[in-house]
Amino acid sequence: MDKDELVRELASRTGYTLFDTKKxxxxxxxxxxDAITDGEEIDVRGFGxxxxxxxxxxxxxxxKQDKMRLYPDSxxxxxxxxxxxxxxxxLDKKN
Numbered sequence: 001m002d003k004d005e006l007v008r009e010l011a012s013r014t015g016y017t018l019f020d021t022k023k024x025x026x027x028x029x030x031x032x033x034d035a036i037t038d039g040e041e042i043d044v045r046g047f048g049x050x051x052x053x054x055x056x057x058x059x060x061x062x063x064k065q066d067k068m069r070l071y072p073d074s075x076x077x078x079x080x081x082x083x084x085x086x087x088x089x090x091l092d093k094k095n
Contacts, residue, residue: 036077048085051078 001009003025011021035042035050042050057073081089 039075044082046082046084048079048081051080052076053078 007018007022007025010016010025011018014021016024032042032050034040036052039052041052053076055074055076057071059068060071061068080086
């Protein structure tokens with residue numbers, strides 16, 4: 001499902017117009033982008049948790065490289081679904 005399909009599905013389920021639904025989705029995307037930029041975490045109960053972790057740089061050698069390289073400090077962004085949605089992903093669809 002791409003963004004346009006998601007907007008159409010949300011609009012049909014809520015009864016809002018496509019324009020309003022797209023605007024809400026764009027605002028939600030902006031909120032997540034601002035949180036990532038500011039280093040804030042977002043926890044939406046029943047949906048998921050956005051976490052940001054700082055990773056220290058340093059000299060590292062990875063399996064495909066012969067030489068050690070200096071990597072700068074970086075940030076890793078994690079988004080994990082809430083437990084109720086993870087359970088749905090693990091259900092056997094054959095039943």
